[in-house]
Amino acid sequence: MKIPKRIAPLVEDGLVDEVVRQLMSGKEATVYVVRCGNEIRCAKVYKEANKRSFRQSTDYTEGRKVKNSRRARAMEKGSSYGRKAQEEAWQSAEVDALYRLAAAGVRVPTPYNFHEGVLLMELVTDSEGNAAPRLNDIALSAEVSRDYHRVLIAQVVRMLCAGIIHGDLSEYNVLVDSHGPVIIDLPQAINASANNQAHQLLLRDVQNLAAYFGQFAPELLSTDYGNEIWSLYQNSQLKPDSMLTGHFKHEEKTVDLNSVMREINDTLKEEEARQQTIAIRLARERNGPHG
Numbered sequence: 001m002k003i004p005k006r007i008a009p010l011v012e013d014g015l016v017d018e019v020v021r022q023l024m025s026g027k028e029a030t031v032y033v034v035r036c037g038n039e040i041r042c043a044k045v046y047k048e049a050n051k052r053s054f055r056q057s058t059d060y061t062e063g064r065k066v067k068n069s070r071r072a073r074a075m076e077k078g079s080s081y082g083r084k085a086q087e088e089a090w091q092s093a094e095v096d097a098l099y100r101l102a103a104a105g106v107r108v109p110t111p112y113n114f115h116e117g118v119l120l121m122e123l124v125t126d127s128e129g130n131a132a133p134r135l136n137d138i139a140l141s142a143e144v145s146r147d148y149h150r151v152l153i154a155q156v157v158r159m160l161c162a163g164i165i166h167g168d169l170s171e172y173n174v175l176v177d178s179h180g181p182v183i184i185d186l187p188q189a190i191n192a193s194a195n196n197q198a199h200q201l202l203l204r205d206v207q208n209l210a211a212y213f214g215q216f217a218p219e220l221l222s223t224d225y226g227n228e229i230w231s232l233y234q235n236s237q238l239k240p241d242s243m244l245t246g247h248f249k250h251e252e253k254t255v256d257l258n259s260v261m262r263e264i265n266d267t268l269k270e271e272e273a274r275q276q277t278i279a280i281r282l283a284r285e286r287n288g289p290h291g
Contacts, residue, residue, distance in 0.1 A: 006045045007032065009116040016043065016120070023131055028187060033123060033131070041112065044119040046091050046187075090187055091117060097164055097189040104162035105240070106155055107182045127178035135181065135212075136171040145216035152181050152209055153225050156202070158240045159183075160233055165190050165198055169205035171212045192233070199230050224248040 003011055003019050010016040018035040023042060025031075032043045091114075098111040098121065110122040124132040140148070152174065159166065166173070166189055173185040192198045206226035214221035223246035231248065232238035 004030075004032065004045065006116070006118055007034070007043055010043070010118055010120070013115065015113055015115060019043075026185070028185075034120070036112075036120065040123055041120055042109075042123040044121065046087075046117050046119075048087075088117075091119070093189060094185075094187040095119060097186040100162055101159060101164060101183075101186075104158055106158050106162065107180070108186070109182065109184060124175045124177050124182050124184075126176075132175040132177040132182065134172060135174040135176055138176055140213075140216045142217045145213040146220070148176075148181050149209060149213040149217070149220055152183075153206070153229075153244065154240075155181070155183055156206060156209075156225075157229055157238065157242060157244070160192055160202065160229065161238060161240050163192050165192050165195075165202050166205050167201045170208040202226055202230055 001019055001021055007016060007019055011019075016034045016036055020033040020035060020040070023031040023033050029044045029046045032045065034041055034043045095111055095114045098108050101108045102110055109124055111119065112122070113120040126132050135148070152169075156166070156169070166183065166186060168185065168188050169183070173183065175182045175184055190198060190201060192202075195201075203226040206229070210220050210223055210225070225244060225246050227248040227250070228244055228246065229238065232242055
């Protein structure tokens with residue numbers, strides 16, 4: 001097929017020898033099957049911000065460090081250079097996450113290169129060598145659903161142990177190869193220790209998995225792996241091989257109504273005193289210095 005404009009620099013630099021076909025086009029990128037020497041890989045070409053339906057949000061970018069102070073200032077000001085730098089940071093976040101997660105033993109596509117806004121990585125395939133289907137495109141039995149759910153919860157745990165939360169995990173961001181689920185699409189991945197939304201995003205990822213697999217294995221709908229995992233993480237007890245139950249007991253704290261009422265009364269008294277002070281000052285100003 002004709003070489004897409006964005007992949008042309010990789011062909012010129014000898015990183016890609018042939019573009020075989022377009023594999024898919026999603027909300028943030030278009031993916032192509034490419035040949036690199038004797039290897040068949042895929043090239044993820046990120047869409048420009050105004051053509052992407054997935055918008056960057058402070059929920060995701062909070063806590064991300066920018067080493068170059070000039071770039072950081074430009075990103076804060078929103079200049080054209082800053083917007084370009086922000087796009088590059090958004091794209092490189094996935095690259096960084098993939099390398100980090102692959103090293104931690106998480107099942108993600110192996111990254112090979114990131115060049116001119118194009119990510120070269122492993123083409124995940126099924127047992128016949130074809131591009132692996134997404135989780136939402138395959139039929140599941142209750143037994144397989146339970147197994148895949150267990151595997152993906154273990155992957156979520158391993159990711160968090162590596163300091164990362166996917167942030168947009170669902171049946172649309174999981175491929176299924178001959179060995180099981182593979183997690184993809186990580187540009188919105190967050191730093192768990194530096195993002196105030198980490199807990200909520202983790203819960204959403206885990207709830208998405210329970211909701212999807214719960215269609216086939218309803219007992220999964222009543223599990224609470226998210227809060228269980230987060231509690232272990234907060235207490236520095238989470239490990240890649242942590243044994244989970246899927247249950248979490250929420251602490252119910254008794255409200256001290258007397259204490260609450262005392263605080264309300266104290267606040268009312270302070271406000272009353274403030275208003276009296278203002279009234280006295282205004283009266284003096286009206287009457288003048290000799291009033």
